[in-house]
Amino acid sequence: MRPFVRGLIGLGVLLLVWDGVVRLGLVAADNLPPPAEVGARLVDLLGQEEFLRDVVATVLAWLIAVAVAVAIAVPAGLILGTIPSVRTATRMLIEFLRPIPPVALIPLTMIVVGSGPDAKIFLAVYASIWPILFNIIYALDDIDPLLLDTARSFGHRRARVLATVALPHVAPFAFTGLRLSAAIALIVTVSTEYLAASELGVGAFIITVSNSPNSMDDVLAGALVIGVLGYLVNEVLERAGRRMFRWSDTTRAEALT
Amino acid sequence: MPTMLEVRGLAHRYGSYAAVENLSFTVAEDELACIVGPSGCGKSTLLRCVAGLIKPTAGGVTLHGDPVDGVPADLAVVFQDYSRSLFPWLSVRGNVEFPLRTRVSNRTERRKRAEEALAWVGLEAAGSKYPWQLSGGMQQRVSIARALACKPALLLMDEPFASVDAQTRADLEDLLLRVRREHGSTVLLVTHDIDESVYLGDRVLVLSKSPASIVADLTVTLPAQRDQIATRGSARFVELRTEIARLLHDRPGAPPPPNAANSDALAAERFLAAEREEARQQSSH
Numbered sequence: 001m002r003p004f005v006r007g008l009i010g011l012g013v014l015l016l017v018w019d020g021v022v023r024l025g026l027v028a029a030d031n032l033p034p035p036a037e038v039g040a041r042l043v044d045l046l047g048q049e050e051f052l053r054d055v056v057a058t059v060l061a062w063l064i065a066v067a068v069a070v071a072i073a074v075p076a077g078l079i080l081g082t083i084p085s086v087r088t089a090t091r092m093l094i095e096f097l098r099p100i101p102p103v104a105l106i107p108l109t110m111i112v113v114g115s116g117p118d119a120k121i122f123l124a125v126y127a128s129i130w131p132i133l134f135n136i137i138y139a140l141d142d143i144d145p146l147l148l149d150t151a152r153s154f155g156h157r158r159a160r161v162l163a164t165v166a167l168p169h170v171a172p173f174a175f176t177g178l179r180l181s182a183a184i185a186l187i188v189t190v191s192t193e194y195l196a197a198s199e200l201g202v203g204a205f206i207i208t209v210s211n212s213p214n215s216m217d218d219v220l221a222g223a224l225v226i227g228v229l230g231y232l233v234n235e236v237l238e239r240a241g242r243r244m245f246r247w248s249d250t251t252r253a254e255a256l257t
Numbered sequence: 258m259p260t261m262l263e264v265r266g267l268a269h270r271y272g273s274y275a276a277v278e279n280l281s282f283t284v285a286e287d288e289l290a291c292i293v294g295p296s297g298c299g300k301s302t303l304l305r306c307v308a309g310l311i312k313p314t315a316g317g318v319t320l321h322g323d324p325v326d327g328v329p330a331d332l333a334v335v336f337q338d339y340s341r342s343l344f345p346w347l348s349v350r351g352n353v354e355f356p357l358r359t360r361v362s363n364r365t366e367r368r369k370r371a372e373e374a375l376a377w378v379g380l381e382a383a384g385s386k387y388p389w390q391l392s393g394g395m396q397q398r399v400s401i402a403r404a405l406a407c408k409p410a411l412l413l414m415d416e417p418f419a420s421v422d423a424q425t426r427a428d429l430e431d432l433l434l435r436v437r438r439e440h441g442s443t444v445l446l447v448t449h450d451i452d453e454s455v456y457l458g459d460r461v462l463v464l465s466k467s468p469a470s471i472v473a474d475l476t477v478t479l480p481a482q483r484d485q486i487a488t489r490g491s492a493r494f495v496e497l498r499t500e501i502a503r504l505l506h507d508r509p510g511a512p513p514p515p516n517a518a519n520s521d522a523l524a525a526e527r528f529l530a531a532e533r534e535e536a537r538q539q540s541s542h
Contacts, residue, residue: 146341153308153334154356154407164358168346247345247387 033217042221055225057200061117062189065124066182073129073181074174077136081170082162087137094133102127102188106196120192120201127188128181135177139170172245179237186230202226258285259321261443262307262411266316268468269302271531276302278468280316284411284460289437289444291454294464295505300447303469304415307445308334321410329411330360333404337416339396343388349399350375350384356407374406375399377436394425398432405436412437414446418453427485430457434483451505455497456483463504473504 015035021027022034033041045051080087102123109119143166151161193203202222209218262284269277276299284290294300306313309328318325320332333356336342343352353371361367375381378398388396397417404412417433418426434457437444448454454461455477463473479493488494 144341146336146338147344149310150334150336150342150344151355152310152328153332153413155328155330155332155359160359164355165344168344171346245346247389 030214031216033220038217038220038224041217042224045218045221051205054200054202054205057117058189058193058202058226059229061120061201062124062182062186065121065185065189066128066178068121068125069128069132069181069185070178072125073132073177074136076129077133077174078140078166078170080133081137081140082166098130103191103195106192109192110196115196115198117198117200119196120189120198123192124185124188128185131180131184132174132177135173135180136170139173140166143169172241172248175237175241175245179234179241182233182237183230186226186233190226258287260284261286261288261321262445263319264303264307264316265319267303267306267313267318268315269299269306269311269313270468274531275468277306277313278470280470282462282471282474284443284445286443287441288459289434289446289457290460290462291458292445292447292462292464293451293454293501293505294449294469295466296449298464298466299469300449300464301415303464304334304413304445304447307411308332308413331407331410333407333409333412335397335400335404335412335414335417337419339393339400339420340388342400343396343403345388347388348384349380349386349388349391352388352399353384353403353406356403360407370406371402374402377405377439378402378432392425393421394429397421397429401429401433401436405440405442408440410443412442412444414444416448417446419448419450426453431483431485433457438481451498451501452489455479455494455501456485456488461497461501463501473501475500 018032019034019036022029022032080090105123105126106119109122113119113122147165147169148161151165156164190201190203190206192198193201194207195203197207198204202225206219206222209215209222260283264283265281267277267280268275280303282290292300292303302311305311307318307325309318309325309332320329323329344355347355350368350371353374354367357367357370361370372381372384375384378401380395380398380402383391383395383399388399391399397420401417414433418429421429430453433444436442446454446457458477461473461475461477462471463475464470465472475497477497479488479491479497
């Protein structure tokens with residue numbers, strides 16, 4: 001519980017600084033409303049059906065994007081990590097595609113798939129494939145050869161060794177990739193809603209309200225919703241990961257405390 | 258006694274580097290044979306050839322009369338590095354059940370045999386723990402239980418006690434002697450420790466520096482019941498270990514080079530790297 005309390009203290013300090021900056025007049029209250037005002041606005045918004053529909057639209061698009069990314073990246077990672085010839089053949093292509101920022105693909109996406117939910121799902125998938133894919137490939141590179149020898153020495157054939165040794169070894173790394181991907185997918189989903197003139201979604205809400213004067217409380221309330229969503233998902237995944245992979249080096253130290 | 262393992266004219270080279278050359282020996286059923294040699298002499302290569310993990314360049318291995326091509330079904334290996342050879346995601350019981358997955362289809366039967374094997378090494382209470390929750394000595398007992406659980410015709414051990422402290426090592430040695438007495442296993446154990454080879458073995462095969470070949474094949478004429486203090490203090494024990502030490506260190510015609518220790522370590526490293534490379538290539542085809 002102590003780390004949680006400490007985290008709250010950090011959050012409290014941020015809110016105090018924010019409040020202080022506004023009170024001291026360092027920033028005009030119209031441009032940066034104090035936290036209490038934004039909080040009140042948020043409570044207000046959460047009672048409006050229209051806003052809730054935006055939140056649901058974002059969450060749905062995001063969930064679908066993460067699911068599709070997993071469905072593509074996991075098999076692709078396993079194939080690339082175990083068949084060197086496929087990996088060398090695709091290396092250039094992947095290293096070319098990976099650094100392209102998804103927002104740079106928004107115009108192309110809008111022309112090809114329109115500006116509906118497909119567009120933001122497509123771009124979020126594109127951006128969130130990489131962490132899962134690369135974590136799996138690197139984890140496969142990293143398997144201790146002695147573990148493979150052990151499995152082989154008990155008469156396991158190659159396919160069985162893959163299933164009984166490679167998969168469980170890779171799982172915690174793939175899961176870490178999923179956690180990173182979930183955060184990226186949320187960012188890209190909301191950015192696309194904002195930039196691609198979506199009809200629904202928290203990003204669409206933010207760009208709509210920002211066109212009217214003195215609406216910074218709305219904008220920040222929208223941002224707050226995204227922040228809380230991201231925090232909750234990371235928290236849930238982290239806890240789930242710690243439970244599932246108690247044996248793993250990456251989570252063991254935390255599990256023992 | 259019938260022959261369990263026969264190694265004939267075995268040779269293995271990595272590129273132009275010969276690790277093992279023209280090795281021939283047999284191990285009888287129920288025998289515990291120790292192979293002792295300087296580090297980096299190709300002992301592990303030999304053991305891997307016997308296990309079918311690597312294909313020898315020349316010569317052959319037969320296990321109870323069947324030529325070894327690929328890993329034989331009734332063979333088990335205990336490696337030196339228990340911490341890297343136990344599966345960290347499986348419980349102790351899960352690890353011991355692992356080799357039974359392909360051998361015993363019935364779940365409850367598997368569980369029963371795993372519990373049995375754990376009892377042999379005195380770990381019946383640790384079944385649901387994870388390997389990393391156990392001490393080094395206990396982890397190595399788990400790998401021994403795992404190897405014994407599939408009742409192998411031949412148990413191969415590659416420096417099994419080299420990574421534990423002296424007291425644990427003595428305990429594990431006695432555990433191995435007890436378990437093989439109770440269950441009549443045939444064991445081929447590779448070590449660089451002369452005392453250990455004499456203490457454990459019915460026979461000691463002394464290997465030369467690389468490329469490894471057999472310098473001597475000694476029968477250990479010590480009573481079957483060994484004792485860490487009495488046996489190690491007996492005149493016969495001292496005689497045997499002195500003889501082996503001479504064979505290893507003052508081989509006529511082969512004076513060790515001045516930087517012998519260093520070159521041994523280098524050779525060991527080279528072999529390991531070459532083996533990994535080979536394994537990688539094999540698995541990518």
